Amino acid sequence: MSQTLRKPGVDVDDALADHFLGLPGAHTVATEALLLTRDNLTDVIDAKAMMCVHGDAGLGKTLSVNASLRELLTPEMTCRVQFRARPTPRDIRYTLFDALAIGGTPPRKPIEFDLLLKDVLSERFRVLMCDEAQWMSRECFE
């Protein structure tokens, strides 16, 4: 029997993908951390603000955010991105270009690229979920 393993945090169209290696039959437990994350996300989404979830490895940060977003929003309202280790602003632009499914050829000049991304991002409300954000430099955040 063959099975496709999923990457938690990015391939997250269904709840199974939240679990380590897409473990078949895994259930999500409503832990205090998950419920707190969901409450905080509800407030942050209402305020159209930003939040950061941090904690030790494997505590359930990615799972809590993904499970909460799935409950609070429709899939079209959520855009999930994950950058490779130490991304550059160029990596950020191309990852967002793909994640937002813009299509066509990406602009060659950074200024034009940024304008395009800002235009698309301002078209409608979305939550941008960036996993492993600790790899981003200050310049990348900006």
Ligand SMILES: Nc1ncnc2c1ncn2[C@@H]1O[C@H](COP(=O)(O)OP(=O)(O)OP(=O)(O)O)[C@@H](O)[C@H]1O
């Ligand atoms: N509330 C929960 N219910 C069921 N399983 C959970 C829950 N929270 C975490 N897990 C299990 O623990 C695994 C690790 O969780 P997760 O990937 O969310 O941790 P993390 O904090 O994002 O780790 P890292 O810092 O390495 O990114 C999940 O894949 C899942 O199998």
Ligand SMILES: [Mg+2]
């Ligand atoms: Mg994680």
